[in-house]
Amino acid sequence: MEQLEYWNSVSEKKEFTSPLILENLAKYIKKDSRILDVGCGYGRTLEELYQNGYRNLVGIDFSSGMIERGKRQFPYLDLQIKENDKIALPDASVDAVILFAVLTCIRTNEEQEQLVSEIKRVLKPQGILYVNDFLLNTDERNLSRYEKFKEIYGVYGVFELPEGAVCRHHDEKWIRQLLRDFSQLDYSCVTRTTMNGHQSNGFYFIGKLTGVKEHK
Numbered sequence: 001m002e003q004l005e006y007w008n009s010v011s012e013k014k015e016f017t018s019p020l021i022l023e024n025l026a027k028y029i030k031k032d033s034r035i036l037d038v039g040c041g042y043g044r045t046l047e048e049l050y051q052n053g054y055r056n057l058v059g060i061d062f063s064s065g066m067i068e069r070g071k072r073q074f075p076y077l078d079l080q081i082k083e084n085d086k087i088a089l090p091d092a093s094v095d096a097v098i099l100f101a102v103l104t105c106i107r108t109n110e111e112q113e114q115l116v117s118e119i120k121r122v123l124k125p126q127g128i129l130y131v132n133d134f135l136l137n138t139d140e141r142n143l144s145r146y147e148k149f150k151e152i153y154g155v156y157g158v159f160e161l162p163e164g165a166v167c168r169h170h171d172e173k174w175i176r177q178l179l180r181d182f183s184q185l186d187y188s189c190v191t192r193t194t195m196n197g198h199q200s201n202g203f204y205f206i207g208k209l210t211g212v213k214e215h216k
């Protein structure tokens with residue numbers, strides 16, 4: 001199943017749970033900071049920011065179903081469909097980017113690099129990136145699916161869910177490499193509940209853009 005098709009098919013059903021730890025993020029942003037939520041789903045993270053007084057918010061997601069649901073549920077939020085690999089915002093135009101449980105939806109290193117490169121383009125110098133995502137697990141259920149799907153997808157940690165989604169759990173070393181242009185402000189390994197109610201290793205990272213900016 002095409003991943004866009006999958007996310008559209010579940011857009012009315014899923015409830016996402018990666019926690020926004022606002023007190024940690026609030027150290028680095030202001031109430032009027034321009035905040036972009038990439039892969040915002042139906043906008044529940046932006047809604048939390050809105051309810052806490054943040055107003056300069058925009059969310060993008062490639063699933064039109066997610067965006068339609070979000071507009072219905074939270075009509076005052078600016079939610080937009082991400083039409084292609086580019087983020088439809090000017091260079092250096094946002095103070096902070098939120099990226100929650102989106103890397104797990106992108107199975108190749110190249111596509112993840114492409115997305116992070118776009119995030120770096122739209123962030124202002126010293127801009128903040130807040131990532132929540134999943135790490136590799138060592139239990140039998142996960143080990144056997146990582147092995148099985150490595151044959152198909154060529155990346156250890158990628159697997160299919162029976163419902164059609166292709167997901168990725170990450171090696172921490174890869175996450176460090178991917179986020180190399182951000183200096184770490186906050187990082188923690190945590191146990192997360194997935195959208196299907198399982199426990200998984202995860203992390204959150206808050207970093208500041210300090211690396212060389214790539215403009216394409």
Ligand SMILES: C[S@@+](CC[C@H](N)C(=O)[O-])C[C@H]1O[C@@H](n2cnc3c(N)ncnc32)[C@H](O)[C@@H]1O
Pocket residue numbers: 007016017018038039040041042043044045060061062063066082099100101102105106195
């Ligand atoms: C697990 S959900 C998380 C949604 C939201 N970040 C949250 O935590 O509530 C993943 C979201 O990423 C979106 N997504 C996956 N790949 C994407 C991509 N390449 N570009 C934009 N959105 C993407 C999906 O449509 C889905 O809404």
